Amino acid sequence: MSEYVSICEVGPRDGLQIAKTRMTTDDKIAWIDSLAAAGIPEIEVGSFVPPRVIPQLSDTPEIVARILAKNPCWVLQVLAPNLRGAQNAYNAGVHKIAMPISVSEGHSKANLNRTPADSIAMMRDVMGWMKEQDRHVPVIVGASTAFGCSIDGVVTTRQTVALCKGLVDAGVEHIMLADTVGYAHPAQVREVVRAVRSEIGPAVYGLHLHDTCGLGIANALAGLEEGIRAFDSCLAGLGGCPYAPGASGNVVTEDLVFMLESMGFTTGIDIPKLFEARALLHAGLPAEPLSGQLPKAGIPPTFRKAA
């Protein structure tokens, strides 16, 4: 039996927050529907941040409401930067909440306007509040800049381990190690995954990777070989971080799914249907460059045939 790898498509959130043009709410919903139709099991549809901070995502509450009204059979995730955002997301009825907590001081201050120590204290409040609610909504903390920071430069493995340990002590159950600016290399991915896991065990949930320096897919492979079975990715490799200068897009969903399925893992995702979802981007985001090699080449005739 083939092993399952879980993909969370973050395009409608991470992919749009620094997009040159603004996608309409109707276009976003059509796109999200097409992603779901391709079999993507988890989709991050937006962010519960104040509209002035990221105007491109100001329609998140409407998107969440309209999609939940359709009773989706996939996991609807949103990002929330703080307790207030997490409460709003919970009250909106989302299935899962992602919360970014920076490992590096510089990124923490620029992106979240607080120190990593403040973030840990905040997560204690968030996890406490979540425990008091009737409905169980998993919170995934993204440990941002876990592999390097465009502001502070090197982030040591020790720093990342310490933040993750602090988060787990504060009640966090799932941590996504995030290469927010795309500086990681495969040996570092292996080292950090091992070091963090030896400290917090199965709370190491997955990897969020960017392809800034061309190593996104290779870093995913390194994580996969370390036992990681959950990845964030982005259709057409859209994305970036507004407070991480120079950061380019997320690891490309099409190429990542192709690698996983080629290697015999199961994702539940239909690649030709991913291409249909990608086609909607040409209309919805006309000014955005679309990355990814597989969509240009097409699926090779050898795909899923034994060698």
Place this chain on the structure above:
Amino acid sequence: MSEYVSICEVGPRDGLQIAKTRMTTDDKIAWIDSLAAAGIPEIEVGSFVPPRVIPQLSDTPEIVARILAKNPCWVLQVLAPNLRGAQNAYNAGVHKIAMPISVSEGHSKANLNRTPADSIAMMRDVMGWMKEQDRHVPVIVGASTAFGCSIDGVVTTRQTVALCKGLVDAGVEHIMLADTVGYAHPAQVREVVRAVRSEIGPAVYGLHLHDTCGLGIANALAGLEEGIRAFDSCLAGLGGCPYAPGASGNVVTEDLVFMLESMGFTTGIDIPKLFEARALLHAGLPAEPLSGQLPKAGIPPTFRKAA
């Protein structure tokens, strides 16, 4: 001490043979000089094929002569498709000869107009002729379509092992496993490298990879972790095979060198100088799209600093 990985830049050959525009001989020499100045230890500067077959490379004899006149301190390699080409290359004074031999029948007939069995017989003649010469010129056989073929589809590991075994029996000493059309995935790279090595041992020399489906760098990582220490690659990911429809460029030299050096391997290559060599392509090949993420992002501030 850091382990050495040998890069052979195949841009001036593989990168130009299907280029939309034709690079002048002077531009090619300036480009090759800049690649050498970046510290690339081996450069494939052209192909000894009849000019009508690949007009873009018809100036190879002139390039070889002009470069050898400068006493280069790097390894000058050319491609040769047959005994005649290998003899011409030898007589031109090259340091190393690459010879492509297809694993699959379909690619063999389309690209070389003979069967793989014919090729093995031919290689016996080539290696015999080489042994009789005064000067030792290593011959690297590229086992083309070793991971799949755009004409025949699946190429089995058994087929690749059998061809490699036949080549070694015919006197071949170094085999480059080539993913000519870019269909390989990391698990397959591991499997094929292991299987071939268990049959022919250290005659497994290196990997020649394409990035058709976005897995080029991940495949290089898989090979690296199987002990491969020699890779072909191409500045800006130029390249393809005229007889492999749909094949896109080679694995990108800039991104590959960045991965290797980040992981602590030594290549002897200076990345900023690679970017200077890349800049020459804008003038020399104005119509060609240039791939590679690192050149767009720049070298991250964390590069070669301990994490």
